[in-house]
Amino acid sequence: MKTGFPRLVLISAGMATALSTAAPGEPAWTGWLGPDRDARAQESKLPPTWPDTLQQVWRVEVGEGYSTPLVIGDRIFQHARIDDKEVMLCLERATGKSIWQQSVPISFKAGRGGERHGLGPKSTPTYADGRVFSLSITGLLAAWSADDGELLWKRDFRERFEVAHPYWGTATSPIVDDGRLYVHTGSCEDGALFCIDTRTGKDIWVRDEEANCYSSPRIETIDGVRQLVELNHSGLYGISLEDGGLLWKHSFPHRGNNQNTPTPARHEDTFIVGAENRGMFAVKVQRTGAEWQVKETWKHREASLDMSSPIVQDGRVYGFSHFKTGQFFCLDAESGEVIWKGDPRMGENAQFLSLPGHILALTDDGQCRILKSTGDQYDVVKTYQVAEDRTWTAPALLGDVILIKDLKHLTAWRFP
Structure with a gap:
């Protein structure tokens, strides 16, 4: 049954012009960090000269939460919380108006320190x-019809685990490949990686070797072998998509309150990883015959990642260190050498997008910075205020419009 919420209202129609529907061949924003989980928005329609201000197209109240909006054709899908329910919203891409919305009651108490x-x-x-x-903060997995919002199936992993989420709640994002959904659920003490049939919601295989964490997996092809790469509670793992078997691993355990949260970045056959208070490192993964080799190529504590995931562009790693009370940095992906560091005290978190010749950085105080991705110093081209604050959510960018989710609202901004 579809449900309505009077709090979901159109705040402003903004500009008279509307967002166009996705043109044939235009990539959709299908999940965490985009279609390939690499935060690349290289086909965006960016201005030849960055304007002084952005145009607000529309702004709607959608509820709370850190879920990135999805963009599929002429529709936007937003997962959020309204009162005691988690809601799945389908909005018109052109106007932000509601097409359909569904809800599931979700009761959750934030762990100490995460309130x-x-x-x-x-x-x-x-x-x-x-x-x-969608995956709730308590670990409830649900499949919705994108057309009309029908609930097709759901899985409550509390049937398997006494606690189906890590201490501060589920943050990992599921991923789909070739009709199979992969999701790691459970607690910091007990967890499992599930491979699930997207049509039926039934298990294809389950790997119950590692506890859960807050990071989201990637699906990658390495030396001709397509596999799931995840940072779990124990370290960085390569898992067979066929049967869940372990292909390779590199130990990097969650320690105390220093959790494994960022999504690893990839440069050629190297993965760049970091986590709270434990610095950063890179491992090269290769296969010789049937044997896999994992070699750590660099490691240091010049920067350390808390909840922000790094990205790679043109052989460089861009990220946000929680050292120095928040600091942008740029590293050489091959050597780990620090190319530049930004100013200290920039905030608690930042999310990144890779643009042609630039890096877009959204900090948690509602500021969107356009950084040059060339040169040997921190170079800010423009800074835009896109929300009052609480912009922890990763943005989505297609064409010339960026979607920004703040504490309760979703706003569409255009680069004029």
Whole structure:
């Protein structure tokens, strides 16, 4: 049954012009960090000269949470919390007006120290084959029809685990590949990686070797072998998509309150990883015959990642260190050498997008910075105020419009 919420209202129509529907061949924003989980928005329509201000197209109240909006054709899908329910919203891409919305009651108590981050959701849904798959802060997985919002199936992992989420709530985002959904659920003490049939919601295989954490997996092809790469509670793992078997691993365990949260970045056959208070490192993964080799190529504590995921562009790693009370940095992906560091005290978190010749950085205080991705110093081209604050959510960018989710609102901004 579809449900309505009077709090979901159109705040402003903004500009008279509307967002166009996705042109044939234009990539959709289908999940966490985009279609390939690399935060690349290289086909965006950027201005030849960055304007002094952005145009607000529309702004709607959608509820709380850190879930990134999905963009599929002429529709936007937003997962959020309104009162005691998590809701899945389908909005018109052109206007932000509601097409349909569904809800599930989700009761959650934030762990000590996490109260300021709200009650979720923190996971970003994923889209595939006409379906949107959401994961609640408590670990409830649901499949929705993108067309009309029908609930097709759901899985409550509390049937398997006494606690189906890590201490501060579920933050990992599911991923779909070739009709299979992969999601790691459970607690910091007990967890499992599930491979699930997207049509039925039934298990294809389950790997119950590692506890859960807050990071989201990637699906990568390495030396001709397509596999799931995840940072779990124990370290960085390569998992067979076929049967869940372990291909390779590199130990990097979650320690105390220093959790494994960022999504690893990839440069050629190297993965760049970091986590709270434990610095950063890179491992090169290669296969010789049937044997896999994992070699750590660099490691240092010049920067350290808390909840911000790094990105790679043109052989450089861009990220946000929690050292120095928040600091942008740029590293050489091959050597780990620090190319530059930004100013200290920039905030608690930042999210990144890779643009042609630039890096877009959204900090948690509502500031969107356009950084040059060339040169040997921190170079800010423009800074835009896109929200009052609480912009912990990763943005989505297609064409000339960027979607910004703040504490309760979703806003569409255009680069004029």
